[in-house]
Amino acid sequence: MNRAIGRVGTAVVALMLVLVGMLTYLQVIHADSLANDDRNVRGVLRDINRPRGPILTADGVVVAESTRVDDKTEFDFQRNYPNGELYSQVVGYQSFVLGSSGVERTYNDDLVGKGLDLRDPFGDILGGDEAVGTVVLSIRDDLQRVAAEALGDQRGSVVAIDPRTGEILVMYSNPTYDPSPLAGHDTQEVNAFYRFLTSLPDKPDLARAYRERYPPGSTFKTVTASVAIEAGVATPDREFPVLNELDLPLTDNTLQNFGGQSCGGTLAESFRRSCNTTFGQLGLDLGDAFVPGLARFGIGDVPPIDLVPAAALSIGPRAGSFQEDQPLFAFAGIGQGPVATTPLEMCLVAAGLANNGVIMEPHVVKEIRDSDDDVVRSVASREWKTAVSPATAQAVAAMMVTVVQSGTGTAAQIDGVTVAGKTGTAQAPPGDPHAWFVSFAPAEAPEIAIAVIVEHGGSQGSEATGGRVAAPIAAAVLRAYLGR
Amino acid sequence: MNATTAHRNTELRLGLLSVGITAFGYVLVQLPDKSDIPADLWIFVSIFVGLYVLAHMAIRQFAPYADPSLLPLAAFLNGIGFVTISRLDPDLARTQVGWMAAGVGAFVATLVVVRRVRTLERFRYSFLLLGVLALLLPLLPGIGKTINGARLWVGIGPINFQPGEAAKVFLVIFFAAYLVDKRELLSSGTRRIGRLVLPDPKHLAPLLLAWAVSILVMVQQKDLGSSLLFFAVFGAMLYAATERGAYLLTALVLFVGGAGIAYNLFDHVRDRVSTWLDPWVVAQGKGFQVVQSWFAFGTGGLSGTGFGRGNPQLIPNAPTDFVFSAIGEELGLFGAVAVLAAILLFVGSGFRIALQAERPFPKLFAAGLTTIIGVQSFVIIGGVTRVIPLTGITLPFISYGGSSLVANFVILGLLLRISDDNARARGEGRRRVSSSVAA
Numbered sequence: 001m002n003r004a005i006g007r008v009g010t011a012v013v014a015l016m017l018v019l020v021g022m023l024t025y026l027q028v029i030h031a032d033s034l035a036n037d038d039r040n041v042r043g044v045l046r047d048i049n050r051p052r053g054p055i056l057t058a059d060g061v062v063v064a065e066s067t068r069v070d071d072k073t074e075f076d077f078q079r080n081y082p083n084g085e086l087y088s089q090v091v092g093y094q095s096f097v098l099g100s101s102g103v104e105r106t107y108n109d110d111l112v113g114k115g116l117d118l119r120d121p122f123g124d125i126l127g128g129d130e131a132v133g134t135v136v137l138s139i140r141d142d143l144q145r146v147a148a149e150a151l152g153d154q155r156g157s158v159v160a161i162d163p164r165t166g167e168i169l170v171m172y173s174n175p176t177y178d179p180s181p182l183a184g185h186d187t188q189e190v191n192a193f194y195r196f197l198t199s200l201p202d203k204p205d206l207a208r209a210y211r212e213r214y215p216p217g218s219t220f221k222t223v224t225a226s227v228a229i230e231a232g233v234a235t236p237d238r239e240f241p242v243l244n245e246l247d248l249p250l251t252d253n254t255l256q257n258f259g260g261q262s263c264g265g266t267l268a269e270s271f272r273r274s275c276n277t278t279f280g281q282l283g284l285d286l287g288d289a290f291v292p293g294l295a296r297f298g299i300g301d302v303p304p305i306d307l308v309p310a311a312a313l314s315i316g317p318r319a320g321s322f323q324e325d326q327p328l329f330a331f332a333g334i335g336q337g338p339v340a341t342t343p344l345e346m347c348l349v350a351a352g353l354a355n356n357g358v359i360m361e362p363h364v365v366k367e368i369r370d371s372d373d374d375v376v377r378s379v380a381s382r383e384w385k386t387a388v389s390p391a392t393a394q395a396v397a398a399m400m401v402t403v404v405q406s407g408t409g410t411a412a413q414i415d416g417v418t419v420a421g422k423t424g425t426a427q428a429p430p431g432d433p434h435a436w437f438v439s440f441a442p443a444e445a446p447e448i449a450i451a452v453i454v455e456h457g458g459s460q461g462s463e464a465t466g467g468r469v470a471a472p473i474a475a476a477v478l479r480a481y482l483g484r
Numbered sequence: 485m486n487a488t489t490a491h492r493n494t495e496l497r498l499g500l501l502s503v504g505i506t507a508f509g510y511v512l513v514q515l516p517d518k519s520d521i522p523a524d525l526w527i528f529v530s531i532f533v534g535l536y537v538l539a540h541m542a543i544r545q546f547a548p549y550a551d552p553s554l555l556p557l558a559a560f561l562n563g564i565g566f567v568t569i570s571r572l573d574p575d576l577a578r579t580q581v582g583w584m585a586a587g588v589g590a591f592v593a594t595l596v597v598v599r600r601v602r603t604l605e606r607f608r609y610s611f612l613l614l615g616v617l618a619l620l621l622p623l624l625p626g627i628g629k630t631i632n633g634a635r636l637w638v639g640i641g642p643i644n645f646q647p648g649e650a651a652k653v654f655l656v657i658f659f660a661a662y663l664v665d666k667r668e669l670l671s672s673g674t675r676r677i678g679r680l681v682l683p684d685p686k687h688l689a690p691l692l693l694a695w696a697v698s699i700l701v702m703v704q705q706k707d708l709g710s711s712l713l714f715f716a717v718f719g720a721m722l723y724a725a726t727e728r729g730a731y732l733l734t735a736l737v738l739f740v741g742g743a744g745i746a747y748n749l750f751d752h753v754r755d756r757v758s759t760w761l762d763p764w765v766v767a768q769g770k771g772f773q774v775v776q777s778w779f780a781f782g783t784g785g786l787s788g789t790g791f792g793r794g795n796p797q798l799i800p801n802a803p804t805d806f807v808f809s810a811i812g813e814e815l816g817l818f819g820a821v822a823v824l825a826a827i828l829l830f831v832g833s834g835f836r837i838a839l840q841a842e843r844p845f846p847k848l849f850a851a852g853l854t855t856i857i858g859v860q861s862f863v864i865i866g867g868v869t870r871v872i873p874l875t876g877i878t879l880p881f882i883s884y885g886g887s888s889l890v891a892n893f894v895i896l897g898l899l900l901r902i903s904d905d906n907a908r909a910r911g912e913g914r915r916r917v918s919s920s921v922a923a
Contacts, residue, residue: 033782041795
């Protein structure tokens with residue numbers, strides 16, 4: 001029996017060694033990613049009883065702050081979110097039950113004062129524990145309010161960016177929610193509110209502005225035109241036939257113009273009037289060259305925004321699939337079919353065209369300040385993508401100007417300012433089409449780029465178009481920014 | 485100084501080390517809150533020292549030639565477990581002190597009552613009956629209770645216990661005795677099926693029946709951990725008794741078959757497997773425990789957060805099934821591996837006792853008891869680290885739980901009894917040896 005018992009013993013030792021191997025994986029190799037996982041609330045628990053700095057808008061409005069409380073719990077501080085509904089999808093929350101999200105998470109170290117480059121380290125020791133950072137958003141409260149008011153109770157998003165720096169000026173979507181209950185000190189109540197929040201059918205906890213994908217419809221013609229011009233497939237002067245509908249290869253289907261009208265002429269004219277037939281043809285002409293052109297705009301790449309959870313990916317047609325899926329490339333040319341983009345991505349497209357073809361990395365935080373209000377760190381402006389050459393960007397920008405001057409986007413006109421824009425009315429069955437508008441201004445030296453979507457046409461439903469519903473909202477924000 | 489005294493003195497010194505480590509841990513656990521030495525430290529240390537000395541004196545009296553390492557190792561594991569429980573839930577810790585006392589009581593009783601292991605061999609069928617009865621007890625209406633979804637409890641008055649823990653020991657006695665009796669017949673086959681030589685089914689049948697009944701009962705009671713444990717332990721014993729690899733293969737086939745049937749028959753088995761394969765998709769639901777356990781290990785890292793400084797209370801059932809995750813978080817890889825090493829040393833001593841036994845019954849019995857401790861540790865630690873699907877079972881000597889602790893102390897007593905028998909058989913009881921040889 002001894003030999004067999006010896007083997008059983010060896011087997012038990014082997015099992016224990018397997019456990020040691022697994023523990024090494026969990027506690028050494030995989031340890032950091034587990035410790036820092038979103039769903040691991042231990043990080044929040046570690047920070048929850050430390051003083052935590054406030055979060056302000058660029059124009060100084062407090063959107064998150066901590067107050068010392070004695071509510072007979074183990075917690076010394078209560079995190080408050082004044083203007084909660086206006087900022088929840090950017091600022092996020094700090095919850096000891098759910099972990100943290102948004103700016104509260106990405107800038108946690110700054111908020112608790114970790115790694116702050118203090119000019120007076122001894123003052124910190126003597127002065128106690130008040131060395132927390134103030135996080136200043138690039139978002140302006142006045143613009144954010146204009147956007148929220150213009151959107152009203154319609155579902156949708158507004159995103160505005162300074163195209164020169166990538167600073168986000170507005171980021172709002174409706175419906176929204178107040179995150180304050182999530183920062184509560186009672187586990188049951190927090191969980192109950194979270195369950196309620198996530199059970200609502202219109203998903204107020206979904207940050208539509210950067211987490212939801214929609215068909216971009218005709219606003220995507222800005223991208224199709226850019227890629228075509230950049231690839232040498234077309235110039236603004238290239239003539240296209242005037243058609244009611246475009247025959248699609250490999251099928252009996254056709255691609256029709258809006259309202260079944262006949263439409264065509266030069267690329268510039270087709271752009272101004274938003275002719276589907278022309279841009280469907282461009283999608284076919286580009287073929288497999290379309291996909292790498294889209295990639296230069298960041299389609300198929302997650303925008304590196306400084307928020308958790310990360311931005312959603314915007315998608316287009318599959319690389320190398322033109323031979324088998326030709327009709328999809330025609331639909332992609334008009335921003336339908338395989339194309340789905342976030343409002344953030346469409347704003348980045350507008351920002352890139354406004355900035356001579358260069359898309360800057362988007363970020364919601366401008367700088368970190370210490371308790372003396374001195375700037376200790378500025379968030380750097382970095383290039384993300386070079387979408388097109390300056391010449392192409394300017395050619396497309398010129399076409400976008402005509403859209404607002406005399407095309408489908410006249411509702412975005414502002415006295416004394418040249419506005420560039422593109423409307424979109426994107427089919428979104430089973431509901432009514434989404435109304436879109438992307439824009440930047442002033443066209444000569446752009447300072448702000450904006451994307452607006454109103455889901456399913458908002459209050460106007462099937463009557464809605466991007467020009468009628470979304471363009472006025474964009475115009476309201478542009479006016480407020482430009483002081484007109 | 486003779487071998488006895490040297491052994492017992494070693495045991496006492498090692499025991500003081502275990503008590504010291506435990507007391508130090510207990511102070512650390514209280515520090516973040518109070519920054520003061522806990523007022524009840526001396527009460528706790530006195531109880532712990534008292535229980536240890538009591539167990540030690542019992543060994544001196546009733547099993548003086550027994551192995552000196554098992555009791556200190558058990559005390560170390562028990563102490564670490566107690567400190568972790570007191571850190572998670574002070575009320576539970578107070579109850580656990582009671583269970584520790586009951587465990588030591590059972591330990592002393594085992595040494596007093598079981599003077600010779602051979603006695604147990606004679607009552608093999610009584611133990612089989614007792615074992616099966618104990619397994620069925622929770623199914624009886626009136627006294628049976630369902631706690632945490634598993635019907636393994638019996639409640640009499642205010643006291644709840646799991647008779648399955650006792651069944652474990654009873655059935656191992658039966659299996660050891662039966663296998664020793666029939667091992668010649670079992671290892672020399674009489675029937676041939678192709679290349680496979682099978683023993684007379686007459687001898688195999690009772691074995692398979694007992695095996696199947698115990699496992700089916702436990703699966704029915706949703707005690708998957710115990711089913712897994714039984715299967716492994718009986719398989720190992722069958723192999724050890726016959727030295728026939730074919731049985732190992734048969735056991736494996738039976739296991740795969742049984743697991744497949746259980747998977748198709750029971751929702752709770754399917755849940756465990758799918759949660760094991762991907763807990764992240766159900767991280768807020770069924771996978772919550774395992775995901776939290778992984779977070780605990782990851783946060784603990786190499787050296788841990790320190791006793792009392794982590795958040796192991798975030799893991800559900802931390803004092804029982806997930807006690808090892810709590811240790812991993814606060815003591816890190818170092819602490820977790822130290823606990824594993826202690827278990828391994830315990831198991832190593834157990835197998836050494838089995839190897840030293842001259843008669844077949846104590847040999848197989850010791851191997852069976854030791855395999856329980858080793859496999860049970862693997863099943864639960866493997867479960868909380870996601871090496872295998874999670875099945876709720878206690879970590880020997882460490883987890884909170886009275887029945888389990890008492891059963892473990894009985895196992896400890898039986899192992900020491902066999903060890904003492906071994907030494908007497910070798911004549912150490914009569915022969916005086918010099919201390920240098922003994923050391």
